[in-house]
Amino acid sequence: MQQVTLNNCDKTMPAIGMGTVLSSRPGADPSETMKSALLEAIKAGYRHFDTAFIYQSEKPLGEAIVEAVHLGFIKSRDELFITTKLWCTFAQRDQIVGACKLSLRELQLDYVDMYLIHHPLRVSEKIQKFPVPKEMIHPLDIKGVWAGMEECKNLGLTKGIGVSNFSCKKLEELLSVAKIPPAVNQVEMNPIWQQKELREFCNAKGIHITAYSPLGAYNTIWGDNRVMECDVLTQIAKSKGKTIAQVALRWIYEQGVSLVVKSLNKERMKENLQIFDWSLTQPDLEKISELPQHKGFIMASSFGPHDFVMQLDAEI
Numbered sequence: 001m002q003q004v005t006l007n008n009c010d011k012t013m014p015a016i017g018m019g020t021v022l023s024s025r026p027g028a029d030p031s032e033t034m035k036s037a038l039l040e041a042i043k044a045g046y047r048h049f050d051t052a053f054i055y056q057s058e059k060p061l062g063e064a065i066v067e068a069v070h071l072g073f074i075k076s077r078d079e080l081f082i083t084t085k086l087w088c089t090f091a092q093r094d095q096i097v098g099a100c101k102l103s104l105r106e107l108q109l110d111y112v113d114m115y116l117i118h119h120p121l122r123v124s125e126k127i128q129k130f131p132v133p134k135e136m137i138h139p140l141d142i143k144g145v146w147a148g149m150e151e152c153k154n155l156g157l158t159k160g161i162g163v164s165n166f167s168c169k170k171l172e173e174l175l176s177v178a179k180i181p182p183a184v185n186q187v188e189m190n191p192i193w194q195q196k197e198l199r200e201f202c203n204a205k206g207i208h209i210t211a212y213s214p215l216g217a218y219n220t221i222w223g224d225n226r227v228m229e230c231d232v233l234t235q236i237a238k239s240k241g242k243t244i245a246q247v248a249l250r251w252i253y254e255q256g257v258s259l260v261v262k263s264l265n266k267e268r269m270k271e272n273l274q275i276f277d278w279s280l281t282q283p284d285l286e287k288i289s290e291l292p293q294h295k296g297f298i299m300a301s302s303f304g305p306h307d308f309v310m311q312l313d314a315e316i
């Protein structure tokens with residue numbers, strides 16, 4: 001598997017990771033299906049896994065890792081690259097190390113490879129349901145929270161630290177206070193939401209981008225079919241004897257971006273790994289670059305249509 005070298009992280013990251021969101025909504029229980037699918041993914045060759053405290057997939061991922069070692073699919077956990085994320089209710093200076101340790105306990109790990117701030121906002125109480133009431137949503141104390149993230153790295157709880165859903169503006173703010181600059185910004189990116197400006201900014205600052213919802217979160221309640229039913233991608237896929245998903249993933253990879261794609265289906269998880277031994281042509285790339293753009297993940301749909309949240313949506 002192709003690897004990505006990151007700043008401020010002494011482990012390389014596989015260019016494709018397995019996503020683990022089923023639903024982040026309270027009450028969701030991804031345990032059993034998730035564990036066997038993740039074991040299948042390790043067997044299929046996935047070595048990078050993307051989880052988060054809020055996904056409730058840390059526990060099944062941890063169990064799948066234990067079993068994968070037991071079954072001999074991998075020799076040790078060190079062969080994997082595990083990303084998890086600080087949830088918004090723990091986004092305060094004195095809660096970060098504890099939150100990271102909580103995630104490690106769920107994962108049954110001593111360290112993660114990447115710890116990300118999930119969103120650039122803080123929620124002051126445990127979320128019982130979405131959307132979240134306005135009085136619970138607060139701006140992020142970037143300086144304090146990042147100091148907590150740096151402490152996690154200095155304590156060896158994580159090899160790298162980074163962010164998710166950060167705009168250029170939020171990254172500027174972060175870079176002005178960071179002792180250890182972020183290695184990664186994980187954001188929505190696919191042919192229908194190409195993030196050209198953010199990519200230029202991150203390239204210039206040495207921040208690696210990981211694309212989430214690379215298939216436009218097809219068939220989920222938070223996504224739609226714009227990527228998987230796109231005519232231009234369909235034509236390119238036909239001309240190459242590839243699937244639309246493979247064309248979308250290959251396009252992301254050719255932009256120098258890593259990606260996390262979710263499939264619990266054995267055939268589709270294998271299909272999504274087959275993107276490294278062929279390439280898109282210049283005319284293909286030009287057609288994709290002209291596709292009309294549409295942002296899929298709207299923070300205001302999760303956190304509520306509050307001014308501060310809508311401002312964050314407008315920035316990224």
Ligand SMILES: NC(=O)C1=CN([C@@H]2O[C@H](COP(=O)(O)OP(=O)(O)OC[C@H]3O[C@@H](n4cnc5c(N)ncnc54)[C@H](OP(=O)(O)O)[C@@H]3O)[C@@H](O)[C@H]2O)C=CC1
Binds near residue numbers: 216262263
């Ligand atoms: N940082 C953040 O805020 C966010 C991070 N993420 C991360 O990114 C990961 C991936 O993004 P996600 O939003 O899940 O969406 P994806 O774009 O990865 O799409 C997943 C959907 O596509 C289907 N699918 C996967 N492969 C194929 C294929 N080859 N052909 C047809 N359908 C396919 C899956 O179904 P099936 O399982 O049946 O194959 C699933 O319904 C998440 O799981 C999560 O880890 C996602 C959103 C926000």
Ligand SMILES: O=C[C@H](O)[C@@H](O)[C@@H](O)[C@H](O)C(=O)O
Binds near residue numbers: 055302
């Ligand atoms: O659903 C609401 C959650 O807060 C949401 O913001 C995240 O979980 C995000 O969708 C993700 O998948 O990382």
